[in-house]
Amino acid sequence: MKVRIIEMPLDYGASRRGADMGPSAIRLAGLREKLNSLGIESDDLYPPIAVPPQEYLDPAREISRDDAKHLGSILDACGTLAGHVESIARSGDFPLVLGGDHSISLGSLAGVSAANADAGKRTGVLWVDAHGDFNTNLTTPTGNIHGMILAASCGYGIPELTGFYRPVRKIDPAYVCYIGVRDLDPKERLLMREAGVRVYTMSDIDRLGISRTTSEIAGFFDDRVDALHVSFDIDAIDPRFAPGVGIEVPGGMTYREVLFLMEEMSMTGLVTSADMVEVNPVHDVRNVTARMAVDLIGRLLGETVY
Numbered sequence: 001m002k003v004r005i006i007e008m009p010l011d012y013g014a015s016r017r018g019a020d021m022g023p024s025a026i027r028l029a030g031l032r033e034k035l036n037s038l039g040i041e042s043d044d045l046y047p048p049i050a051v052p053p054q055e056y057l058d059p060a061r062e063i064s065r066d067d068a069k070h071l072g073s074i075l076d077a078c079g080t081l082a083g084h085v086e087s088i089a090r091s092g093d094f095p096l097v098l099g100g101d102h103s104i105s106l107g108s109l110a111g112v113s114a115a116n117a118d119a120g121k122r123t124g125v126l127w128v129d130a131h132g133d134f135n136t137n138l139t140t141p142t143g144n145i146h147g148m149i150l151a152a153s154c155g156y157g158i159p160e161l162t163g164f165y166r167p168v169r170k171i172d173p174a175y176v177c178y179i180g181v182r183d184l185d186p187k188e189r190l191l192m193r194e195a196g197v198r199v200y201t202m203s204d205i206d207r208l209g210i211s212r213t214t215s216e217i218a219g220f221f222d223d224r225v226d227a228l229h230v231s232f233d234i235d236a237i238d239p240r241f242a243p244g245v246g247i248e249v250p251g252g253m254t255y256r257e258v259l260f261l262m263e264e265m266s267m268t269g270l271v272t273s274a275d276m277v278e279v280n281p282v283h284d285v286r287n288v289t290a291r292m293a294v295d296l297i298g299r300l301l302g303e304t305v306y
């Protein structure tokens, strides 16, 4: 297996600017060196996907509505991403997508689900996030597409998003599990309940402990799916540890807990693709958050201390 790194410098799915610098920060924090040290073969997509900064978006492509901001530009960029991710997944390699805000996962999920579905594999999704990202145009308080991506991938929302790439539902919500959740919008929570996703909130981690929580999550996927996509929003970590994020929500997972989570997910043997998103260097301190992202990727790909 080879890890194929794709950089997605896109930040217009969010209100706070700066996540477009996430891929550079993660690269400079030593991602390639980490993979080399683990003996993992890897490459970077070159030339990278061209994602114009917000100031240079093409007005002719820029469908934008108040309830789905920068829709046209996000669909364009994610369409290119989905094609790359699909072909990597089909070849049996590991697509690793570096965001960017969480809207890029529209492309990752479309790509992996297309490849897996054609191979007769059920795709599970572990959404590591402070947020639900399960709004639609009707429930969103902001119109920011990064808050709608998982709902859209599960078939909820405007047809431009739900029918993106292929006119089918990408992910069965019965194969979706969250961890780290602590900030949901009221109508978003109702839709998550209706969809039937599994959720481990911060209170669940407090109640069960991280060890039992992760073993339940491993069992959840082991019973249900053939391939697991891990979508890691760095804001799942408490902002005391990871200040360089899109939306800081206090009361998050500790650095130790997320490292442990990634180790345990690696040990399931199910993980075949991943995103690392919402690293925001504008708000970071000496690139510490990007360095955490590198360590998390290492653990997810099999690194252990001893």
Ligand SMILES: [Mn+2]
Pocket: 102, 129, 131, 133, 146, 233
């Ligand atoms: Mn997110």
